[in-house]
């Protein structure tokens with residue numbers, strides 16, 4: 001089930017499961033770094049975690065998600081190590097809208113900074129779509145940090161509907 005490979009344009013993409021989690025660390029840390037820059041606009045949330053601490057939390061979540069049925073990670077191959085990944089697992093239906101029973105949740109899409117803007121993120125999304133069609137899953141959900149305007153533009157171009165706005169803050173003492 002895991003480990004299939006496909007090529008989108010010039011970009012080789014491999015599918016994996018929990019055995020690939022350790023390969024995601026540098027990529028996750030680059031995304032964390034990206035979020036840390038954005039966090040300067042979210043100063044009320046306080047300081048960001050160290051990359052090590054962030055990865056320790058994320059790694060555990062990846063292990064849990066990738067143990068679920070039909071969850072997968074797609075890795076974009078680079079010269080010596082992966083340069084991008086997309087991690088997907090399944091969630092249930094929306095209660096308000098008459099969606100399908102299963103909706104794919106794109107938990108992470110990340111490309112190393114030096115490789116951004118070359119079509120790798122788009123190729124990963126195309127490959128995610130192919131995997132989901134094979135699973136007969138037709139809907140996709142993804143959240144982006146407010147102020148991540150590059151990523152917002154990227155996802156809006158995919159034609160997904162702007163859905164929820166979420167809030168995070170401290171309860172008054």
Ligand SMILES: CC(C)(COP(=O)(O)OP(=O)(O)OC[C@H]1O[C@@H](n2cnc3c(N)ncnc32)[C@H](O)[C@@H]1OP(=O)(O)O)[C@@H](O)C(=O)NCCC(=O)NCCS
Nearest residue numbers: 034108109110111116117118119120121122150151153154
């Ligand atoms: C968002 C991201 C996955 C897109 O991957 P990519 O390989 O750069 O994307 P592509 O080359 O296929 O498409 C380019 C588009 O990506 C977006 N983009 C985001 N950051 C970018 C960057 N640093 N350089 C260029 N494009 C970027 C833009 O929308 C760009 O389109 P534009 O021509 O309108 O500027 C990647 O830029 C990234 O890892 N960003 C940091 C992590 C992140 O924000 N992830 C999304 C939240 S889960």
